[in-house]
Amino acid sequence: MDLDFTIVLRYYDALLIGLWTTVQLTMVCIALGCALGFVTALGRTSKNFALRAITGTYVELFRGTPVLIQLFWIFFCLPLILGVELSNFISATIALTLYMGAISSETFRASLKSVGSEQLDACIALGLPRSVQIRNIIMPQAVLRAVPTLLSNCVSLFKESALVSAVGMADLMFVGQNISNNIARPVEVLTVVAIIYFVIAFPITRAVTFVERRMLIRLAI
Amino acid sequence: MVASSPLVKMQSLHKSYGDGAVQVLKGIDIEMKPGERLVVIGPSGGGKSTLLRVMMGLEQIDSGSITFAGQPYVSSASREKKTLIDTEVRRSIGMVFQHYTLFPHLNILQNLVLAPRKVRNEPKASAEARALSLLERFGLAAKARAYPAQLSGGQKQRVAIARALMLDPKLMLFDEVTSALDPELVSEVEHVIMQLADQDMPMMIVTHDMWFAKNIASRVIFCAGGVVVEDGPPEQVLGSPREERTREFIERVFHIKQ
Numbered sequence: 001m002d003l004d005f006t007i008v009l010r011y012y013d014a015l016l017i018g019l020w021t022t023v024q025l026t027m028v029c030i031a032l033g034c035a036l037g038f039v040t041a042l043g044r045t046s047k048n049f050a051l052r053a054i055t056g057t058y059v060e061l062f063r064g065t066p067v068l069i070q071l072f073w074i075f076f077c078l079p080l081i082l083g084v085e086l087s088n089f090i091s092a093t094i095a096l097t098l099y100m101g102a103i104s105s106e107t108f109r110a111s112l113k114s115v116g117s118e119q120l121d122a123c124i125a126l127g128l129p130r131s132v133q134i135r136n137i138i139m140p141q142a143v144l145r146a147v148p149t150l151l152s153n154c155v156s157l158f159k160e161s162a163l164v165s166a167v168g169m170a171d172l173m174f175v176g177q178n179i180s181n182n183i184a185r186p187v188e189v190l191t192v193v194a195i196i197y198f199v200i201a202f203p204i205t206r207a208v209t210f211v212e213r214r215m216l217i218r219l220a221i
Numbered sequence: 222m223v224a225s226s227p228l229v230k231m232q233s234l235h236k237s238y239g240d241g242a243v244q245v246l247k248g249i250d251i252e253m254k255p256g257e258r259l260v261v262i263g264p265s266g267g268g269k270s271t272l273l274r275v276m277m278g279l280e281q282i283d284s285g286s287i288t289f290a291g292q293p294y295v296s297s298a299s300r301e302k303k304t305l306i307d308t309e310v311r312r313s314i315g316m317v318f319q320h321y322t323l324f325p326h327l328n329i330l331q332n333l334v335l336a337p338r339k340v341r342n343e344p345k346a347s348a349e350a351r352a353l354s355l356l357e358r359f360g361l362a363a364k365a366r367a368y369p370a371q372l373s374g375g376q377k378q379r380v381a382i383a384r385a386l387m388l389d390p391k392l393m394l395f396d397e398v399t400s401a402l403d404p405e406l407v408s409e410v411e412h413v414i415m416q417l418a419d420q421d422m423p424m425m426i427v428t429h430d431m432w433f434a435k436n437i438a439s440r441v442i443f444c445a446g447g448v449v450v451e452d453g454p455p456e457q458v459l460g461s462p463r464e465e466r467t468r469e470f471i472e473r474v475f476h477i478k479q
Contacts, residue, residue, distance in 0.1 A: 067261050121279050122322035126336040126388065127312040136335060138325050219368055 001187075008192045011179045018175030019196060023170065026158045028093055031077045031089060033100025033157070034150065038139075040101055041108035055105070062102035067160050071095040092164040104146075105152050112138065112144035144219065148208045155201045162197070172196060226291060228392060228423055229253040229276070234285035236271060241283075245271045245446035249285070258418055259425045260438035260455070264470060267445040269427040273396045276425070277316045278306040290391070307326030312340065317399040321377040323369040323384070329356065330365045333384050341389065348387070355383040359413055375406030379413050386417075392469060393417065393424040400429060411437075431474055435459050441468045 005060050008015075043055035062070065065176035075091040086094075123133040165174035180186045229252070237247040245268045253259055261269045274280045278295060281304040287295040294310035297303075310430060323332050333352035337343040356362050359379045369377055377396055385393065394412065399407045411433050416423065418437055428434055434441060434455065441458035443451040443466075451458050451467040464469045 037404075118318065118320055118322045119324070121274075122324070123319065124279055125316040125318075125385070127308060127340050128336060129339070132335075132339045136339065137324055141324075155418055185326055216371075217369055 003188060004185075005188050005192065007183065007185055008179075008188050011175075011189070014175050014179065015172065015193070015196070018170060018172040022158070022161055022171040022173070023200075025089070025092060025096065025164065025169075026161050027094040029100050029157060029161070030154050032097040034104050035106030036097060036101030038108050038143075041112055041142075044105065044109055044183075045112055047125065057158035058098075059102045059105055062098055067095070067099050068163050070099060070165065071163055071167060072146070073122070088164070088167045088169045092161075092167060092169050096161060096164070099160065100157050103156065107146045107149040107153060108142060111142040114145055114203075115141045137215075144216070146214070148212050151204055151208045151211065155204050158204075159197065160186075160202055179212060227252040227288075228255045228257070229425075230288045231276075234272070234275060235283040235396055236275060236280065237283055245447055245450065246275070246282070246285075249444075249447075249449060251442065251449065251452075252477070253425065256421050256423055256439075258423070258437055258439045259442060261427045261442045261444055262429075262431070262458075262470070263444040263450075268447045270396050270472050272425055272444065273316070273394045273425065273451040277314060277394060278297075278304075278308075279312050280304075284344070300414030311389065313391040314394060315387055315388060315392070316394040316396065317378070317381050319400050321369070321374070321381045321382060321401075322448050323377055325369050328366050328368050329361065329372075332369070332380060335386050336384070337387050352383070352387060355386060356380075357360050358416075359383055373406060374402045375409045378402065378410045382410075382413055382417075385388050391423065393422055395424060395426040395428070397427055397429065399433070407433075408438060408456070429474070431459060431471070443470065445470070 025106070040055045040059060043051040044059065046052055046055075071092065074095045075086065075088065078091070078094075079086050119137060119141070120133065123137055128137070161171060162173035164171050165177060168174070172193060176189055180189035228268045231249055231251045234246045234249040237244045249268070251259075255303075261272065263269050271369035272282060275282055275295065282295065282297050284297045285292055285295075286297070289310050292307070292312070292332070294439070296305050298305055306331060323329075327335065330349060330352055330375070331354065332346040334343075334345065337348045337351070338345065348448045352366060353362065356365055359382070361376060361379060361383070364372060364376060364380075369380070372380065381398075382393075398414075399410050402410065407430070412422070414426070415437060426434070426437065438455040441451075441453065441455045442449055442459055443462070443464070443465055451462055453463075457463070458467060460472060462471055
């Protein structure tokens with residue numbers, strides 16, 4: 001078998017555009033998903049039964065089904081039910097945001113639990129209003145504790161985002177697959193695509209260890 | 222306020238856990254005069270810490286009420302089974318806990334200025350200036366930018382006291398503040414509390430340290446089984462108690478010490 005990796009260089013531009021789409025989509029879904037995840041975690045730890053039921057159902061549904069089904073469902077079924085056309089970028093964003101929200105809410109839920117009741121006692125003894133307790137004490141501590149797991153969640157999302165190629169979104173995976181089909185060089189092209197994903201994901205997984213060691217130990221939280 | 226009127230007046234405080242299964246406070250009536258330093262001693266589970274937590278509004282009560290400087294601020298609305306707390310009045314009271322409870326993600330200075338900034342809208346510069354002078358006074362000026370995890374237990378507890386003082390409390394509650402400390406760190410914390418006593422800060426202290434109790438108290442209360450068993454000057458309660466249960470407790474504690 002004759003391997004020629006230089007051939008991939010010719011499609012450098014297209015791959016870069018695909019990567020940019022992947023990165024954009026991932027960043028948007030991370031930002032929206034984390035916010036959704038935090039609010040969902042607050043709902044799941046709430047005293048209100050209805051809130052707990054709604055957020056719990058959402059999280060379990062999205063944790064318990066394949067991302068590909070979620071994506072297809074939102075791309076194909078949701079427009080039928082709502083009667084509106086959704087672009088593949090919008091439906092991919094909705095699907096991945098909901099997925100990120102579900103997995104990160106579990107991360108936030110664990111970190112919220114780890115903010116001890118003693119911290120709340122201290123807040124009350126200092127007369128801090130509830131909004132200040134959440135904004136200045138509970139949220140920063142919960143977020144800091146969640147950072148290592150959240151980074152892993154982000155890496156998962158970045159990798160899972162390759163699924164959006166299945167609804168025709170021109171992300172890195174989609175572009176790579178097209179090039180490899182067109183020039184019939186699957187080994188070279190798909191290997192390079194895999195390496196690109198790895199080169200981005202690997203430093204983030206390493207950062208998890210770094211964050212745990214440096215930041216969390218210094219603050220002992 | 223008339224000088225002889227009580228600073229704190231607790232009336233018939235009742236508290237139980239688990240729908241009345243375990244009664245922790247079975248009718249506590251204490252009047253504390255301004256300038257008094259009340260030390261509460263007694264066996265574990267006797268309701269001492271619960272009493273302080275109720276005073277701080279950290280625990281619900283079944284019935285009873287507390288007034289501070291004549292203003293009622295803790296009362297029970299029996300129909301709703303809910304404790305009503307006047308947070309404005311409560312802000313006159315500061316509390317320090319056994320486990321420091323500093324905010325780990327904020328440095329020492331930030332720990333001190335958070336409440337004055339957020340509760341009283343004090344300007345940053347003035348809050349920081351007050352914080353630094355308090356830290357200076359407690360020998361912690363060099364630690365202003367350090368994080369709680371970088372401090373010893375004794376330092377953390379002194380910071381916790383400084384943090385409570387930032388709100389200019391009219392009464393300080395100390396809940397077993399030296400119990401979690403290594404023995405060699407106890408005195409630095411007690412020394413700071415002594416300083417406050419010298420400035421006539423009214424305080425209520427729960428402690429197992431009888432030496433400290435003897436030195437700081439203007440009045441000692443022995444609490445056991447959810448009631449006040451004995452109440453009097455330190456020489457009486459710690460020296461020659463009138464009640465049999467107090468005597469047994471004091472003997473046991475001093476025996477362990479020797």
